[in-house]
Amino acid sequence: MENNKDDKRDVGGNFECSSCKLYEKFDYKGTKPPFARNILFLEDCYVMKDPFSLPNRGEVLVIGGDCSICNKQICSNCSIFYAKRFCNECLTNNVDKFPVQLITKIINTN
Numbered sequence: 064m065e066n067n068k069d070d071k072r073d074v075g076g077n078f079e080c081s082s083c084k085l086y087e088k089f090d091y092k093g094t095k096p097p098f099a100r101n102i103l104f105l106e107d108c109y110v111m112k113d114p115f116s117l118p119n120r121g122e123v124l125v126i127g128g129d130c131s132i133c134n135k136q137i138c139s140n141c142s143i144f145y146a147k148r149f150c151n152e153c154l155t156n157n158v159d160k161f162p163v164q165l166i167t168k169i170i171n172t173n
């Protein structure tokens with residue numbers, strides 16, 4: 064079902080991580096999910112309603128976001144948020160622009 068809202072960020076759709084190919088349906092993309100209370104993200108995130116939370120609790124799951132360099136959809140596991148979101152590939156390609164501590168952390172978690 065498509066709907067024709069003007070604000071495209073407010074429309075759900077399909078998310079596919081460009082790195083690990085995680086595939087999810089998201090309910091909302093943006094900074095302030097209408098179905099969640101008291102949540103304001105620092106970036107446009109792909110979010111879905113948490114299927115395991117009670118109705119009306121307003122809990123959400125963040126699936127991922129858009130890489131600020133290559134603009135690809137990237138899941139939380141394959142990216143980091145450092146002022147903006149960066150996918151692992153762009154991180155690797157721009158390693159000299161990030162603090163060493165950050166890079167070390169990424170390498171350790173992978």
Ligand SMILES: [Zn+2]
Pocket residue numbers: 080081082083084085137138139140141
């Ligand atoms: Zn991924």
Ligand SMILES: [Zn+2]
Pocket residue numbers: 130131132133134135149150151152153154
């Ligand atoms: Zn990227």
